[in-house]
Amino acid sequence: MRFIRAKAVVAGLGLALSMAACGDAGDDDDGGSDVEVKENAADEFDDGTRMKELAEAGKVTVGVKYDQPGLGFKGATDDIPSGFDVEVAKLLVADLGIDPEDTSAVTYQETISDNREPFLQQGKVDLVLASYSITDDRRKVVGQTGPYFLTGQQLLVPADSDVESIADLAGQEVCSVTGSTSIDRINEQGAKGVGFDSYSECVQKVLDGTVPAMSTDGSILAGYAAQNEGQLKVVGEEFSEERIGVGYSLDHPEMCEWINDVLEESFEDGSWADAFEKTLGPSGIETPDPPELDACPAA
Amino acid sequence: MEAVFDNVDAYLKAFGYTLALFLVSGVLSMVLGTFLVALRVGPIAVLRWAGATYVTLVRNTPLVIVFAFFSFAAPTLGIRFTWLDVHIDDYDFTALFGAAVASLTLYTSSFVCEALRAGVNAVPLGQAEAARAIGLPFSGVMSQVVLPQALRASLPPLASVQIALIKNTSVAAVFGVAEATAQMRGFTNDFSSQRLGIFVAFAIGYIVIVEVVSLLSASLERRWRAAT
Numbered sequence: 001m002r003f004i005r006a007k008a009v010v011a012g013l014g015l016a017l018s019m020a021a022c023g024d025a026g027d028d029d030d031g032g033s034d035v036e037v038k039e040n041a042a043d044e045f046d047d048g049t050r051m052k053e054l055a056e057a058g059k060v061t062v063g064v065k066y067d068q069p070g071l072g073f074k075g076a077t078d079d080i081p082s083g084f085d086v087e088v089a090k091l092l093v094a095d096l097g098i099d100p101e102d103t104s105a106v107t108y109q110e111t112i113s114d115n116r117e118p119f120l121q122q123g124k125v126d127l128v129l130a131s132y133s134i135t136d137d138r139r140k141v142v143g144q145t146g147p148y149f150l151t152g153q154q155l156l157v158p159a160d161s162d163v164e165s166i167a168d169l170a171g172q173e174v175c176s177v178t179g180s181t182s183i184d185r186i187n188e189q190g191a192k193g194v195g196f197d198s199y200s201e202c203v204q205k206v207l208d209g210t211v212p213a214m215s216t217d218g219s220i221l222a223g224y225a226a227q228n229e230g231q232l233k234v235v236g237e238e239f240s241e242e243r244i245g246v247g248y249s250l251d252h253p254e255m256c257e258w259i260n261d262v263l264e265e266s267f268e269d270g271s272w273a274d275a276f277e278k279t280l281g282p283s284g285i286e287t288p289d290p291p292e293l294d295a296c297p298a299a
Numbered sequence: 300m301e302a303v304f305d306n307v308d309a310y311l312k313a314f315g316y317t318l319a320l321f322l323v324s325g326v327l328s329m330v331l332g333t334f335l336v337a338l339r340v341g342p343i344a345v346l347r348w349a350g351a352t353y354v355t356l357v358r359n360t361p362l363v364i365v366f367a368f369f370s371f372a373a374p375t376l377g378i379r380f381t382w383l384d385v386h387i388d389d390y391d392f393t394a395l396f397g398a399a400v401a402s403l404t405l406y407t408s409s410f411v412c413e414a415l416r417a418g419v420n421a422v423p424l425g426q427a428e429a430a431r432a433i434g435l436p437f438s439g440v441m442s443q444v445v446l447p448q449a450l451r452a453s454l455p456p457l458a459s460v461q462i463a464l465i466k467n468t469s470v471a472a473v474f475g476v477a478e479a480t481a482q483m484r485g486f487t488n489d490f491s492s493q494r495l496g497i498f499v500a501f502a503i504g505y506i507v508i509v510e511v512v513s514l515l516s517a518s519l520e521r522r523w524r525a526a527t
Binding site: 113117118137140178181201205209210 | 370371374375379381391393394395472473474475476477481483484485487488489490491492494
């Protein structure tokens with residue numbers, strides 16, 4: 001069953017690509033991938049599942065970040081946020097038979113680090129793909145599956161800085177987002193974490209010289225380094241490992257298998273790698289091998 | 300709530316920063332506020348105008364914007380607090396703390412000024428006239444006669460202003476100071492299953508600090524009432 005579906009998607013993707021090749025070859029404006037929307041998706045799901053409800057309603061709300069270039073970023077004039085998280089979200093949305101580019105059907109709700117669990121618990125969002133690290137404590141209150149991406153914390157410093165690793169910053173202030181896991185890791189490494197509201201504010205503080213460095217997931221930093229080329233650079237080994245996964249509500253445990261199936265499919269048919277190259281590739285990150293998915297908890 | 304009990308030193312340290320922000324900005328805002336009220340009720344028109352303009356400008360600006368100014372705009376104008384680099388125990392008072400104190404002080408002093416001005420207005424005019432009549436200069440009239448009486452009259456609103464300051468320190472959480480609200484967000488991130496307990500624990504911390512300040516103010520009020 002899964003094999004047939006995977007083949008259908010590959011065939012569909014091939015068709016879409018060949019059609020795109022015939023058509024407007026220069027049209028490459030939004031950088032988003034052309035995800036194939038599945039037809040009659042509602043028939044594929046068992047009755048009573050949340051996926052069926054969503055597919056039949058034709059509406060879904062996805063929680064994403066708005067302020068992380070490369071992962072989830074929404075500029076002031078964008079209709080739809082862009083980034084790797086968003087691309088993976090589009091794969092899931094398309095599997096429900098909903099057009100991920102249609103903003104009347106899909107709501108890309110901004111979720112900040114603090115409200116991801118409450119939003120899932122209250123049903124304000126159906127899925128969260130917001131650089132959402134999988135942790136045991138979060139799994140007590142929400143469902144998390146994946147990971148679809150592995151990343152680790154690095155440092156972003158001014159281009160002329162001598163700092164080579166977090167060890168060089170012992171006792172010094174390193175900026176990150178207030179209340180984030182990154183702050184804890186900075187403190188564990190002997191530096192002093194100071195918190196601001198968003199990563200872009202930390203970039204400001206590094207640029208104006210108030211703090212010598214900022215730190216969070218390397219993929220996010222690479223995006224800022226690309227935005228401020230010549231002024232900022234990413235340095236150091238990764239000093240933590242974050243497993244970025246998809247959040248869903250524990251009220252709908254059946255979603256886990258579905259999410260894993262869609263992710264697995266995208267690993268196999270290359271749409272995962274495509275999404276990666278389109279969003280994180282330009283900042284100079286090489287596309288890694290897809291990570292190993294966690295098994296879903298027995299229902 | 301176990302999250303807080305297990306990390307009680309982090310909890311206390313965070314409230315230490317809250318207290319430090321409150322005490323430093325509280326004292327500075329009283330000093331600056333008193334200076335401002337002297338400008339506002341003084342005999343020189345330009346200074347009266349300057350004081351009134353300051354109060355209008357700062358009191359009408361949201362605190363977050365004052366903070367944003369000192370964090371993001373002031374450094375581009377060359378106003379940094381990098382000269383501040385004090386380390387006491389494991390507390391660090393650096394440029395970010397300086398910017399927070401400056402924001403809180405400038406903001407709160409406009410409220411202190413207005414609370415004190417209400418007190419000054421409550422002092423009968425005859426008091427100032429009598430002080431003038433015995434030959435005191437303006438500084439003497441203010442410091443010896445008017446302000447001591449004004450302070451008593453404005454104690455309740457001043458206490459409210461300082462209590463508001465305690466709670467306003469929480470804005471510093473997103474401007475680089477690891478005070479209580481920042482620590483709370485750290486806890487809710489690490490222990491998201493205990494969100495409610497964490498909120499309660501931190502609310503209690505603030506309530507205790509505010510309660511101490513309002514008890515102090517109440518006892519001061521009683522003592523001063525007995526003195527008059």
